[in-house]
Amino acid sequence: MSADTRDSHTLDGLVAVVTGAAQGLGLAMGERLARDGATVVMADLQQEKMQTEADRLKEDGLNVHPASIDVADSAGVTVFFDNVVEQQGSLDILVNNAGVGQQVTPTVDLSDEEWHRVMTITLTGTFYCCRAGGAIMERQESGSIVNISSINGQNPAALVAAYNVAKAGVIMLTRTLSLELAAYGVRVNAVCPGPVYTEFNKSVMDQRRQSLDISIDEMMDRIEKAVPLGRWGEATDIANGVAFLCSPASSWITGEVLRVSGGLEGVAAAPPKRAKA
Secondary structure (H helix, E strand, O other): OOOOOOOOOOOOOOEEEEEEOHHHHHHHHHHHHOOOEEEEEEEOOOOOHHHHHHHHHHHHOOOOEEEEOOOOOOOHHHHHHHHHHHHHHHOOOOEEOOOOOOOOHHHHHOOOOHHHHHHHHHHOOOOOHHHHHHHHHHHOEEEEEEEEHHHHOOOOOOOOHHHHHHHHHHHHHHHHHHHHHHHHHHEEEEEEEEOOOOOHHHHHHHHHHHHHHHOOOHHHHHHHHHOOOOOOOOHHHHHHHHHHHOOOHHOOOOOEEEEEOOOOOOOOOOOOOOOOO
């Protein structure tokens, strides 16, 4: 995709895939790309919810297509992307947003099952999609991939080791792929969101406030005061950053990690000793 001096942010004629698009950040990203002119395949395991949201966006005149994807299914991911190209003709934009949070717990108590659950969906799932989508873009010799990491992937928060490691892995995968696909004109970047009060974050915030023995209002206030710009993020804030990296306006940007966090670099406070059993 080359820069267009008339409107370098338009995505007219481009085909985008957004994973984890049924709610929260993914939904906002898919809607933003569609409003910028892209044909957007909005993919999620929550098929009923995805269909409902897609119908709403279609009523607003947007060109969106709901689809089902299990990012943890290697073979299924390959088939999914092959079908996108067969049905839409190309794959110009891929936003890898699908992922899961972690149960807040000390690393020494973290179970094998929880570790593997988070790593499989959040990191390995992103790899599967990058591999399949990247192969298509390599053949096309064009495209843009944006992987959604987290400020946790740059500055770890206590009690969510698997999530921290998975999101850090997403950053390293992004940088590696950006080097490998550069010769083909394919750009690969990452976005690290700060705190946005989506359904995804509500569960984590509730667990954290319980560990601190404070109310949810107190927890929310602590986060807000930690953000230099003085407020929680909105899903549209993250979508705006993603849209920029998907657009011709960023045609000379690859291998970058864009933190969209109101200036917050991370929450690195060490928890106190736990009471002995």
